[in-house]
Amino acid sequence: MSQGPRRAIWPDDRSPGAAVPAHQPRRSSPASEQPTWAPPAADQTPAGVPGPAGPRRRLPTAAKVLLAAVLALVVVVAGLWAAGGFQTRQTLVDKQAGEPLDLGPVELTVQQAISYDFAGEAQIEVPASCRLTTEQSAGTVHYAIARNSFAGVRVNGEVQLSSEVMMTLGVDDGLYFGQTRQILSPGVPAVACVLRFTLPLAALDADTVTVLLWRLQFTEQGNVKNDQDTSKTWNASSDGYRVQLPLTQVTR
Numbered sequence: 001m002s003q004g005p006r007r008a009i010w011p012d013d014r015s016p017g018a019a020v021p022a023h024q025p026r027r028s029s030p031a032s033e034q035p036t037w038a039p040p041a042a043d044q045t046p047a048g049v050p051g052p053a054g055p056r057r058r059l060p061t062a063a064k065v066l067l068a069a070v071l072a073l074v075v076v077v078a079g080l081w082a083a084g085g086f087q088t089r090q091t092l093v094d095k096q097a098g099e100p101l102d103l104g105p106v107e108l109t110v111q112q113a114i115s116y117d118f119a120g121e122a123q124i125e126v127p128a129s130c131r132l133t134t135e136q137s138a139g140t141v142h143y144a145i146a147r148n149s150f151a152g153v154r155v156n157g158e159v160q161l162s163s164e165v166m167m168t169l170g171v172d173d174g175l176y177f178g179q180t181r182q183i184l185s186p187g188v189p190a191v192a193c194v195l196r197f198t199l200p201l202a203a204l205d206a207d208t209v210t211v212l213l214w215r216l217q218f219t220e221q222g223n224v225k226n227d228q229d230t231s232k233t234w235n236a237s238s239d240g241y242r243v244q245l246p247l248t249q250v251t252r
Contacts, residue, residue, distance in 0.1 A: 104216035144234035151197035153206035
């Protein structure tokens with residue numbers, strides 16, 4: 001005997017094709033059933049749609065201020081970097097022997113240099129003429145010139161640099177003490193001065209010496225008297241001169 005079409009009764013556990021008794025109502029589909037513990041179907045949020053937002057978490061005021069300060073600092077640093085503000089720009093101008101060198105408070109002219117052995121070290125003297133060109137105090141200007149001057153020679157491919165520098169005013173070394181203000185003062189004609197550089201003994205074999213002198217500026221840099229007061233002194237600027245001089249070795 002052939003069987004008729006099977007009726008799928010779901011989710012009843014009867015076997016497929018079994019008839020449903022007349023007195024038993026047909027079960028509704030699961031989609032239409034609503035558990036007693038769940039909210040009404042109309043109040044449920046569809047899948048994929050975000051629910052209502054909770055309370056916003058705000059940054060504390062101190063954190064906002066700190067963040068703004070950091071961002072401002074980043075902008076300033078980026079601007080300085082783009083403008084080349086982190087690069088020390090130093091400009092050296094090459095001069096010939098005999099050309100005046102404007103060092104700020106003093107105009108200095110050099111012609112030649114001599115070298116000799118002094119206590120196992122090379123001493124290079126650069127005679128010059130100095131003339132004060134400012135009305136400001138110049139009592140210690142020759143110290144500032146010496147502090148911001150250098151000399152170097154090249155011997156057998158190696159560069160020898162000065163380790164000490166001293167500047168004296170006048171022909172006699174005795175004028176170095178006590179008479180500086182009277183000699184290097186406004187309105188006085190150029191006076192003789194000498195730059196003395198100490199180098200390694202190997203520098204005596206050089207035929208030329210390169211002298212480097214920085215221009216000076218009157219600033220408060222490096223002269224702090226106490227925690228509050230400062231006074232201006234002559235300090236190196238970012239500009240200077242480079243002069244190559246013939247070097248003659250002498251015996252002393």
